[in-house]
Amino acid sequence: MAKLSYGQFLWRNLKRRSFRNVATVLTFAVVVCSVLIASFLTEGTSNSTRAGMTRLGADLLVVPQEYASNADAIIITGKPSTFFMNTTEMTKLQAVPGVQRVAPQTFIATLSASCCALPTQLIAFNSTMDFTVTPWLDQELGRPLEKDEVILGYQIKGTDVGQPIIFYGHQFKVAGILQPTGTGVDQSVFVRDSDAIVMARESVKVAWQPIEMNPGQISAILVQLEPGADVQQVSADIAAAAPEVSVITSNHLARKIDAQLASTVGALYLTAGAVTLISLPLIATVSTLVVNERRREIGLYRMMGAKKGFVFNALLAEALILAMVGALIGLVSAAAIVIIFNNTITVSLGIPFLWPGLDAVLLQTWWVMLLTVLLGALSALYPAMMAARSDPYESIRAGQK
């Protein structure tokens, strides 16, 4: 070592005050981590709800009144259930002004499937009336679904396109797999209603608990509104026309999800706030010590011939390194927690989750990092300003007496 380089000088300063620096880094890390997790969750959830509703392709979902929460669960988390209402409800809906099209669906929670240990949601749709799965089929397969073919949600494991899948002893063939949405759609299997009825009839022979499914019964009606129709108004009209049903809108779902997420996001922001609050007095007491120590140090640099610019740069560089390392650790742990515990988090919170695109993640990360670094810079500038305002001699004597 012929000369003490600027880099060595900075590194020495960081290394020799390791306790304080580690504490600073950790504080930054915890705050960044909890803020980022909260924002990842919020963003991922709304992204997921959007994707789920788009996949359903409907403006409204109409279900029997007493099964409204079951329907919510099917869409939000994919918790399967079976329920029925009469097809005559469909005719009532068609008469409501603002309704353009309706399509029936039948929800069956399977108890016996080759793919899955857990019950799976079968969604039977009507090939002629459907306007949600069919456009996807046209686009991806270029043909309608044929006899005994199924489309799988993204999360259905253990089988692949072209392979067989058996429900209640009835063999189906996988025709395609949907893109992930993060919602219950990912855990559903789409079949044609004509095939589902055959399967239901066969289930009497093979299953201990056969499916009771009759041609006159459906579980839900998907509604597409006329362009410009008011969702609120149509929902109210439907409720009046068909008192036995409940109308589910994407707004309703989003609100329900928000409510489920609110306490968690609140807790995370609280953590960030608490850590900041707890560390504030700590940082403040340490800071007065540090500021005096810092001022003395700055005074000594100035005594040895350091110009104001050097002092400024050195302090800023040091604080920025600490803030950035802290923010980086926070970012990596937030991403790791969300990625590793993705399923646990979504299941235990009962929320749908779909990673927001990389650009959205980067944008949020960018903001949080920017704030952290600004904070770090501000904390560094305080002693620098204190020192710049007074004579070097006064700085050297700071806290000396």
Place this chain on the structure above:
Amino acid sequence: MIETNEVMKTYETLSGRITALDQANISIKDGEFVLIVGRSGSGKSTLLSILGGLTRPSSGKVMLNGKDLWAMNDEDLSEVRGSELGFVFQFPGLLPTLNTLENVMLPTMFCSKVEEDPSERATILLQTVGLGDKLDSFPNQLSGGELKRAAIARSLMNNPSIILADEPTGDLDVNTEKEIMDMFCRINKLGKTVVMVTHNQDLACFASRVLSMERGIVSEEEGQKCERI
């Protein structure tokens, strides 16, 4: 060469205005060893820090090696502090994050008018002050006397022409005090100007001239010389 012209320093405090330095006109020639003595609070440190470009006077002029110190901008003044002046205080003022060798080398990071290899020069200086075996020690591992000697080595790093020392022996035992004073004598014999503040009148015998201060007023002290050791 240091010359001051009507230098004043006043502090505004809650209990009124304090005149720490009152119209000081002093002149110190190259190669002199000047002591500044006086009671506590008489303004010695204030004078020294104004001479060294560390405290801006309220009024008056300080000429140092032909330069009007307090008419300079911060960059130039920093340059003068770094290259033409060396400081030693009562407290050693070493940086706790750097080891002894690095502490002594540090001034070269701000100005490097010395051509030699900084690490070699710092090592030689530390050997000269008797710390050749403490290069890798950190300040918290050194005794008070050792710290003081390291600070002296550091003050010489950029080969300044003037050394300003404020009570460098204040908290040392008699033997160590004498060692340190000997060191300053040797530095002075190398041709450097030494200006030293002290409480200890007995040390006057080391100096070529003694300035005495009382309530901010500087006056020349006569006689009181002893043989130089």
